[in-house]
Structure formats: structure tokens, C-alpha cells
Amino acid sequence: MVFQLNVSIVSVLVALLSTGSFSCNNKSEETSDFDLTMINSGGIKQGLLNIADALEKMAEDITQNDSTKDAMNKTINELKLKLNELDNRLNTLEKIAITEAVIPNGEVIMKIQNFSLLQNEAKLGKNKFILSRPFFSHKFGYKMELQVYPNGDGNGKNTHLSIFLAIIKGPYDDSLTWPINCYVSLKVLDQVQGINHIRKEFKYDDGHMGDRMKPAEKNDAFGYPRYAILSDVKNPPFLVNDTIYVKTKVITF
Numbered sequence: 001m002v003f004q005l006n007v008s009i010v011s012v013l014v015a016l017l018s019t020g021s022f023s024c025n026n027k028s029e030e031t032s033d034f035d036l037t038m039i040n041s042g043g044i045k046q047g048l049l050n051i052a053d054a055l056e057k058m059a060e061d062i063t064q065n066d067s068t069k070d071a072m073n074k075t076i077n078e079l080k081l082k083l084n085e086l087d088n089r090l091n092t093l094e095k096i097a098i099t100e101a102v103i104p105n106g107e108v109i110m111k112i113q114n115f116s117l118l119q120n121e122a123k124l125g126k127n128k129f130i131l132s133r134p135f136f137s138h139k140f141g142y143k144m145e146l147q148v149y150p151n152g153d154g155n156g157k158n159t160h161l162s163i164f165l166a167i168i169k170g171p172y173d174d175s176l177t178w179p180i181n182c183y184v185s186l187k188v189l190d191q192v193q194g195i196n197h198i199r200k201e202f203k204y205d206d207g208h209m210g211d212r213m214k215p216a217e218k219n220d221a222f223g224y225p226r227y228a229i230l231s232d233v234k235n236p237p238f239l240v241n242d243t244i245y246v247k248t249k250v251i252t253f
Helices: 002-019 041-061 066-093 115-123
Strands: 098-103 107-112 143-149 160-168 182-188 198-204 222-229 244-252
Touching: 107 143, 143 244, 160 182, 160 198, 160 244, 182 222, 198 222
Parallel strands: none
Antiparallel strands: 098 107, 107 244, 143 160, 160 222, 182 198, 182 244
């Protein structure tokens, strides 16, 4: 009975690793793997390695019949493979840091480090875009999120940096005016002189939301698939120490 229980425990761990339940951001693969502001990869990794070591030692001490041992060893080997996959994934994620500063007047600044690594990941079809933390247009305002595609999207794929804004369901929607009308300013910041930012602007209004008076959980994002040519973005003054800054300002009216 103990043996069967232990095999079941290992099987559950394998299933958790397979489904990505150890992700710390509660987002699906369809959104973004790089919202890392909450991740604690070292603790996760070490804890799982400790579990694997303990299970392997337990298997060595077991004196049950060969078929039961074989089942246990097979499950442990599956766990080891998943641990190796997780280890490789965490090693990649540990090289990336994304921090955001939210300013009270409807501004957010995304600091995107290791931009070259992110772009290469996107070229391979993984982690196509970086999703900001949700932010608000103003206090008790509209909830929004920013999407940055380091290798471009749509007609900007492989040639341009793409940036989009999405209005998402928020806690204050019932007290707000719908459809939303707002002015959106986007900038990729000049880190050298601080004056030659790559800036684009657009108006987000009822034309973007169609006949919806309030946002659904997830809405189409609007912005620029060809925001800036990648060959420009990947050099100073915009890329410094393999880091870019994207600033968004939202003004509602």
C-alpha cells in the first residue's frame, strides 16, 4: 500500500510539471512566459530536486517484487526528465528580468532586459511577446496591459518591434464611462540623450471595442505591429546594456 501511494505521489508530481502548474504567474502559454515579477525559481528548483533525491533513495531501499520496483523506477525517471526540462527553463528565465514602474498619472515604464535573448526566443516561436503587469489609467480607473513583441507581430514580424495596448476587465468597471475614450502615447526611450524617443500615439475609443460597452476578460489589443524597425531599436540610444525601456501614458476624456 505504501509503495502504491509513493508511486501515485511521484505520478502527481510528473503531471504537475507536465502541465506547468509550478508557473508563478498563473498565465497560460497563449499569453506570456516572461511576466517574472513574482517568480522564485531558486526555491522551486531546489525543492523539486530534494523531492527527486528522496524518492530515488526510497526506491533503493524498497524490497518489494521486481514489477513494483520497475514501475517506481520508471516513474522516477519520468520525474527526472521533467526536472531537467524545468531546470533548463528556469536557467533561461533567470537570465531575464522585467521590472515596471507605475506612475500615478496613468503612466507605466517597462524595463526589458536581455532583449537579444527575448528576440531569439521569439524567432524560435517561443514566448512571442512580453506582457506587462496590469495597470490603471488613473486611480480607480480603466484596467489595461501592454504587449511588446521583441521580434514583431503580423506585418511587422521579423522586421519591427510591435507594441499593443489592451483594455481588460477591471474592478472599477461599473463606475466608469463606457465605451472608453482615451489618448495613448507610446515611447521607446532614448537612453543616451533622453530626447530622441521613438514615439507614436493613437486614440482608443468605441471603434476599438465594437458594440461592447464593457471589456471582456481578454480583448483584442490595439497598437502598432510596425512600431519601430528592429535594426534601429537594437542599437543605442534605444538599446543599452541589452536593455530597452517602453513608456506608456494614457489620458482619458
